[in-house]
Amino acid sequence: MSDANNWTHTFVGLPKFKDNGTEIVYRVNETEVINYTVNITGDNDSFVINNTHEIQLINVTVVKVWNDGNNVSGKRPANVTVVLLADGEIVDNVTLNVANNWTHTFVGLDKFKNNGTLIKYSIAEVNVGVPGYTTVITNSTAYNWTVNNTYVPKVNKTANETKVFYHDFVLYNITITNIGTGIYNETLTIVDSLPYGLDYNKTVNITGARVIQEGIYDNESRTITWIITDIDPDVPAIIFVLVGTYDIGNLTNNVTLIGPNGFNDTVNATVEVVPIVDVSVVKTVDNSSHFVDDIVVWTIVVSNAANGTNATNVVLNDTFPPAGFILVGYNATEGTTYDMASGVWTIGFMGNGTSVTLTITSVAKQNGTFTNYANVTCNETEWNYSNNFDNATVVVVSFPINKTVSVNETYYNSNVTYNLTVSNIGNYTYTQNITVVDVLPDGIYYLRTIGVYNADVVANATQSVL
Incomplete structure (x- = not known):
């Protein structure tokens, strides 16, 4: 009908x-x-x-549950708006807060459409979640809904020391604490931003979490990134990261925890990097090879780094001369003293960024390869001892001389020609004077020098009767 x-x-x-x-x-x-x-x-x-x-009417109830340790983080909002949807369309909304005990019941709702079709009701949060919280909406029955908001774990960063020396290391602890009641299984990204002067060394360890991505360092942005999950509510996750200190002053290191719903939280830790002494020595020789009887000049420079502190009781030990050399003199920076007998150069106080010089003059008297060592010390602890030692090496050679005769046998009152050969076995042209003395035995008399080749003659041969 x-x-x-x-x-x-x-x-x-x-x-x-x-x-x-x-x-x-x-x-x-x-x-x-x-x-x-x-x-x-x-x-x-x-x-x-x-x-x-x-008309069959029903009621829909929504309850918001905060899983945040009674707002221990202080991030819980004062109120949250939720909407009621009927077949996916918003039909009503309510603001939940402490005043309504974070719950509300939508009453007198049609159960069916006019055509008799059952209406499907659901609940959603405005702005798709609360920053800093994960949102899980469940329904125990068709008309009873629960909005569970769980706070993202709290991040903190500390350094093992707040005052460290230049060129030292700092061990940072990045702690992520789950303040909820169950295992936190959302994905968390931790980004550590290093300022200039703090250089990433390594991730020492990660405890209390399942690691999705180990620490990856980006040299351009100077950031280290880890990705973790599965944090127990009773045991915090800790990332141990080691960095080196390469600048002076207060260095602030920021770390950001990135969580669900666009949440991020940034904390920092500051360390004071103080200067430290770094004295160094550089020793050189005027030429790497010399001839016997050459003058050999050794130069020693002691420096105190500009980014360090003042050094006191600076002393350099230089055992000189080495075998085969005769010490003929020295010149030291004013205010310092050098003991030729002991080889101790007493420098005393050195301000940061200063240097002093010691020049030692010697004469080479023996063939061979000779290395002279120097080391410097001071009263203060240094960050770098590898530059407290240096050496210089010189090769000393002589002029080998060879004598040959034109004949092995000759007659009485005949002429004999002798060839004297002096060889330069060094690696540079010798420009000093060389004196050649030929002692003639009885029965042989000097007549004349036939010629000198491949060398300049400073004085012609003369004859002396001994």
């Missing part, structure tokens, strides 16, 4: 009796009409079906 037949109908031509003569009793019934009750009245010949509209 419908509006077309005016909601009425007559069944015509129905038998009144059964074959056995019994009168037939007719009844009518109706299939279920959603949101309507039915009441049928009448007798065997006429029936009236009364339908009364009754």
